[in-house]
């Protein structure tokens with residue numbers, strides 16, 4: 001199981017690095033360690049119901065979060081600002097997710113250009129590139 005993720009991750013990292021261009025590439029293995037901080041509130045469960053990371057339910061399932069419209073996990077009660085950002089076109093990619101985890105409220109305020117925007121996620125991780133890369137690696141690459 002683990003090997004499958006890592007193989008998938010390697011492909012995405014390469015893609016991520018190419019897309020990030022001048023930015024430094026994230027390290028998925030480091031990101032997996034960082035995810036320990038996230039799992040207090042986030043579980044990762046794939047569509048078949050396999051639990052990749054057993055975590056809390058305070059936050060939405062993060063399986064497939066890269067490439068997903070913000071605020072769209074069915075049954076999760078998001079804050080209005082995150083849903084609004086998704087409706088305004090926010091689809092998580094590595095860069096946006098990195099910026100979001102560094103300061104969720106600040107990110108939403110600038111994304112929505114609304115200084116009253118709120119976030120239900122108060123946790124901050126200053127260096128989120130690795131964890132974003134790790135999460136990207138969990139998503140199977142789209143069939144082409």
Ligand code: HEC
Pocket residue numbers: 034035037038039040041042058059060062065069070071072073077078079080082092097100101118119120121122123124125128131132
């Ligand atoms: C203390 C609990 C908590 C921790 C710790 C936490 N989160 Fe969250 N997270 C939340 C909540 C609650 C939301 C929903 C925010 C909203 O609705 O405004 C959320 C939302 C998100 C979203 C948006 C998902 C979507 O479906 O649009 C991402 C991405 C995310 N968190 C990533 C992370 C990462 C990565 C970490 C670790 C670095 C982390 N979170 C740590 C509680 C947490």
